[in-house]
Amino acid sequence: MTGISLKWKYIGLTFLILLCVIGGFSYYNLKYQEKLIREDDIERVRLISDIIKNGLYTIMLEGRGKEFQNFLETLIAEDIEEVRIFHPVTGEILASSVRKEIGKQIYKTDMERFKTQAFPSVFIHSKGQKTLYSMVIPIPNEKPCQRCHKDGKPIRGVLDVEVSMRKTHERITELRNRTIAFSLLTFFSLAAALAVMTTLLINKPIDRLIMTMKEVETGNLDVRFITKRRDEIRKLADSFNSMLDELKRTQEELNRCHVEEMKRIEKMATLGELASAIAHEIKNPIAGISGAMQVLVEDFEDNDPRKETIEEVLKEIDRLDKIIRDLLNFAKPVDPKVIEVDLKSIVEKSLSLVKNQAQKQNIDITFRYDESLDMLQLDPQQIQQVILNIILNAFHAMPEGGQLVIDVKKTDHHAEISISDTGVGIKQEDLKKIFRPFYTTRHSGTGLGLPISSNIIEAHGGEIKVESTPGLGSTFRIILPINKKEKEDREEI
Ligand SMILES: Nc1ncnc2c1ncn2[C@@H]1O[C@H](COP(=O)(O)OP(=O)(O)OP(=O)(O)O)[C@@H](O)[C@H]1O
Ligand SMILES: [Mg+2]
Structure with missing residues (x-):
């Protein structure tokens, strides 16, 4: 313009x-x-x-x-x-x-x-x-x-x-002519003086400032607006230059973070590839060991103390098996098989799976569901996996028991499943780490539950948000588009 x-x-x-x-x-x-x-x-x-x-x-x-x-x-x-x-x-x-x-x-x-x-x-x-x-x-x-x-x-x-x-x-007539001539002369000399003054005092520095800004726009943050003046233009130049200093500092910081993040991602990718290759290799031997152990345990009498040891070994084999499954799960691309389902039944099914565990841990569960919510286009298995993981994480955060509240409601264009616990909570600085692969604070955890959950929800066009207060508890909010198809149409527009 x-x-x-x-x-x-x-x-x-x-x-x-x-x-x-x-x-x-x-x-x-x-x-x-x-x-x-x-x-x-x-x-x-x-x-x-x-x-x-x-x-x-x-x-x-x-x-x-x-x-x-x-x-x-x-x-x-x-x-x-x-x-x-x-x-x-x-x-x-x-x-x-x-x-x-x-x-x-x-x-x-x-x-x-x-x-x-x-x-x-x-x-x-x-x-x-x-x-x-x-x-x-x-x-x-x-x-x-x-x-x-x-x-x-x-x-x-x-x-x-x-x-x-x-x-x-x-x-x-003479007076009139003289007055007109004098007025015109005064007008033109004043106007010319003002034009020159405006150009020198205001226009030139503004032009220089615009040129400097254009230079900055091209990405050159080393350029500065230098002036010998001691008036408002100087103040403007000082503010502009300190803004550039700050911008340069932030950009350098950003670049540094970016390089670090890239290095970390590269490392993780290599680690991930390595882990999934190893998982593939050890999956079959572990299945063999587990089968052999199960046959072996049957040969012992019920009161034989060796039976207890073998059952311990079998438990550890199960844990290894879970780690391998998680690794392979994380490594393979998420491809949701969507069908029309209601979130109520998915949450209820997940809760039925953890009911006993909750009783054992003395955890009180409240489930609220907004009946105005329509059927959604989702992969029920994958969404259940996510809900289960978040619920189990909450259980792990409440070893002494507590409250778990699941609230499913409808917002403007989304369905929201919020899962709150009264557990140990997550420190502010750890919040950004919990979605990273292999980040875990649990002895028996793989640190892949939340990264897998996040991949699944992203594949459904949604996102997971977390709020937490250490000592008071955490709330995980799974946000899903109400109609994935509609959302895609909107994005295309
Ligand atoms: N509700 C929660 N309260 C406190 N910390 C949590 C909660 N949920 C997740 N975390 C933290 O996030 C970490 C990562 O969770 P994530 O589910 O990815 O892995 P995990 O539970 O440790 O292992 P697994 O792969 O078996 O799920 C947990 O180890 C825990 O420190
Ligand atoms: Mg977990």
């Missing part, structure tokens, strides 16, 4: 945040600067208008009223578009910087503004393609004026000043 890499996610997110912060801040700053420029220009228009008004007063007071027109014409500089004086009542243009306007009617908007405004203020209006600042200022008939103008009219005329907004637009 390949998604967006951590590096690109981080860079992408950082770029987005930068874009929002720088963009937002620049936009706010731009708007604020534009407002300041406009306020500045409005103040400038007000100042220009005042200067013109004062100029007009001076000319009037000096009695040079005829120079009005010339004065207005000289005012047309760079951004002063037009200056005119119109009549406060009729709206007729009395004087204008554009001479041909004289005698014409003033614009309606200017007239309306003059009539409605409480105080003269700068306003913006469009004239053709142009946008202009405009100010309409009444010229009052003040005392000094009344020396010549004695008609008592309060307003002598209205001054109308129009200033071009071209410079304002130019300043705003």
Whole structure:
């Protein structure tokens, strides 16, 4: 699965945040600067208008009223578009910087503004393609004026000043361009710096770590992640390296155990082969000796003391015979002859075989059976052999008597026969040894009972589990699939 890499996610997110912060801040700053420029220009228009008004007063007071027109014409500089004086009542243009306007009617908007405004203020209006600042200022008939103008009219005329907004637009456009350029420069330099920093500080070490991990995946546990840094990457490297040390140590330990186990298995296999070859060779002579002894014993009187000795010899021959049978049994492959059987009858048959022994040893037996358990596909002889072996082992573990509980029940997909005793128990370290061939703690045991049992149960698709507490007793659980055929089908799927 390949998604967006951590590096690109981080860079992408950082770029987005930068874009929002720088963009937002620049936009706010731009708007604020534009407002300041406009306020500045409005103040400038007000100042220009005042200067013109004062100029007009001076000319009037000096009695040079005829120079009005010339004065207005000289005012047309760079951004002063037009200056005119119109009549406060009729709206007729009395004087204008554009001479041909004289005698014409003033614009309606200017007239309306003059009539409605409480105080003269700068306003913006469009004239053709142009946008202009405009100010309409009444010229009052003040005392000094009344020396010549004695008609008592309060307003002598209205001054109308129009200033071009071209410079304002130019300043705003320049400001906008500069702000955009500066923002982009800031954004790209910060973004580039962040990308380089992310790559150097985070991405590169992560890439190296991934490469080291890949090397480990190929089986090389000698590789290490070396870094000179003293930050979190160093901590990561240290943890990673100590994990590798531990892994290497465990692998070496595992290899050592594996080699030992292989050696042991090889030895056991050779021993097993040897034992079964010997068993084959001595099986027939022993049968001969046993037959001869049986014939011999019949020749003695019942009270003859030699008869007892020969019976002892016969017992030992029986034991030898059992060992040989077990050896041969262990050596040959398990091939269960399965038929449909119920576990209840198998356990009952096994118990009937040990009933006398149990009584002799003062062992109390409890048998519980889950009636919901169906018939199973098993080799009854082999399963009986296993149950008998485990029961007899339990008996051997309870020489002074005790409790034996056999519980047959149904679990999810299995049948479980648990056999618990209150015997001597098995030490934790010996638990893994008891399934090994020839492991026995009994003088007369061969140590083949449990290995043979385990082979049989495995051949049935099941397993044997053991739990034991030394001094308290042991529980052996034989777990069998409920329907071997069904299980095989499931495994194939
Ligand atoms: N219920 C049990 N309680 C205590 N120890 C047990 C129990 N069952 C098995 N063992 C231990 O496991 C060993 C191996 O058992 P296993 O049946 O393989 O061989 P064995 O009983 O010694 O000889 P045999 O081959 O005659 O069965 C026993 O010698 C005993 O030490
Ligand atoms: Mg046994």
